[in-house]
Amino acid sequence: MTLRPDDFDLDHHGDLEVGHGLVDLAVNVRAGTPPGWLVEEVGASLTDLAAYPRQDAALAAVAARHRRDPSQILLTAGAAEAFVLIARAFRPRHPVVVHPQFTEPEAALRSAGHLVDRVILGPETGFALDPRAVPSDADLVVIGNPTNPTSILHGADELRELARPDRILVVDEAFMDAVPGEPESLVGASIPGLVVVRSLTKTWGLAGLRVGYVVAAPALIEQLAAVQSQWPVSTPALAAAIACSNERAVAEAAQAAADLDRQRAHLLAGLRCTAAVSTYGVARGPFVLVHVAGAAVVREQLRERGFAVRRGDTFPGLGPDWLRIAVRPESVTDAFLKVWQDVLG
Template identity: 90%
Template sequence: MTQRPDGFDLDHHGDLEVGHGLVDLAVNVRAGTPPGWLVEEITGSLSDLASYPRQDAALAAVAARHRRDPAQILLTAGAAEAFVLIARAFRPKHPVVVHPQFTEPEAALRSAGHLVDRVILSPETGFVLDPQAVPRDADLVVIGNPTNPTSVLHRADDLRELARPDRILVVDEAFMDAVPGEPESLVGASIPGLVVIRSLTKTWGLAGLRVGYVVAAPGLIEQLAAVQPHWPVSTPALAAAIACSNERALGDAAQAAVDLERQRAHLLTGLGAAGLGVSTYGVPRGPFVLVRVDGAAEVREALRERGFAVRRGDTFPGLGPDWLRIAVRPESVTDAFLKVWQDLLG
């Protein structure tokens, strides 16, 4: 367990909240995934398992999807491996992680022996980034966009302000394809020191396959690849990377992002019912919402007893015991959840 003296369990993830028979509102993987056509593509790759994985086609597909050169792409065993590679490849003197956010980057940095500083964003300002809050001497900065668990989408211009000639800027865009049009993405930007991390886990339901990638300048990619094990991405994962980068997949993902906006609005309307004492902060744009409610731990346990799992918030630096993260689901699932939620709080 990766902990600091302040007690935050950096290794706690939403999958630990899910149990047999519970409706999963704790894990940020899109419902109903992976789709059948993607399963067929992955299954079709199994006849090649006797051969070592060859990445050329997958690199080309991902590069074409983002209009980049294959030399600017590094395929990884999920976004989590990318954070480990960053912690191993670079030797920052003053690494900074912007919180509240996904805890894996800080956990990886600490496991590699780095002394990590934190910048904590405030709910009172909607968890919006102030670039001036990041120390100027920070030579490695990590931030999520949109950020897990706050669901806030930071302005690309604010992220650009974080760039420095002597700084590595890591932007975790694992949930960016859940935002219609990806307006604040930096995946196509040419910014010195920029490292963008993407995941296929969330939109396509591939948590068990472990596939993601890094987009960065060739020199940074070479540094990360130098500390990566041989054959890190399996043949089925490479097939998924190719399939999720084609025109059909991009169209499906774009429609899923539009559907998600509608479903999230439906959830927020129900959560904001008058008199329930629930507060939200900022403008959620990801496939989850963060709420503050008195007695959140008791509410979470009561929800479990009634068949619903939600994510506790107190393991995220910057949050306390009164926070819960709730995944966006189709309206029928949300309605069933909201009935229980309103019964408990009303």
């Protein structure tokens, strides 16, 4: 079903839920990050702040990480800047965003003057993607994988069906490195019009540093770079991009993804012990989406007891009875589940 409602707060993000003294289950950044070795790498770059940032080494590192050519990489000030560049660089006649998903892509498109259509995936199908639901004349399509907030991992084959010779296909893979083995990633695919957006924020705890990147064909990268400001990525952010792309970092991220699978299963098992809670589809991201009657009241009661979770009603396609809960280590989850059961009991 394709909709164009404007009654969602697209600028609301999980960080607005967090307050002093609250345990943060609202923001999807991995707990205990950034690791000490990454802090050291970033800190060492501070001696070079007098010089303008040079991207060559970081481009080469990210390209090698994904076995691409540096001409296929664009470094950005977080994934959010990538969406702004996409909205500025391309002039689609019929852009479509697949929801529920991260709202920043649509917000950026709307800010750039585009009229955006929405394709809404529903809980009755487990938020599964049906490529036929996307209008055939859509010349720019945005979809997350795995998707925030549903945590659903779409199959690479289904995403390939969205590709067209005259279409820009934007796949937001900000959470893909949280999936063991990244089995459905398109970051290495050669698909005409494909633009893959990645982030270092979530796994490495770098929200305050702002670093991400785009992987696409050189011609598309050139279009995006043409609307990007000079020196958009700082020297410390470039150091982080290099450090997070080496073999050690890739291995650590893989272990973190495996840990996340276990921690998410523990969270879901506890949530499902409460009869009033429903989940849909198979969660694969570092968060879960739950349906619970009176979610707004539940969220406030959780805050009163020291836990912040993300409201779901700002995501197109969801309503007031949805909450997104970040996956955390078992000890944190156990404390949360005790309060959760008390609130719902």
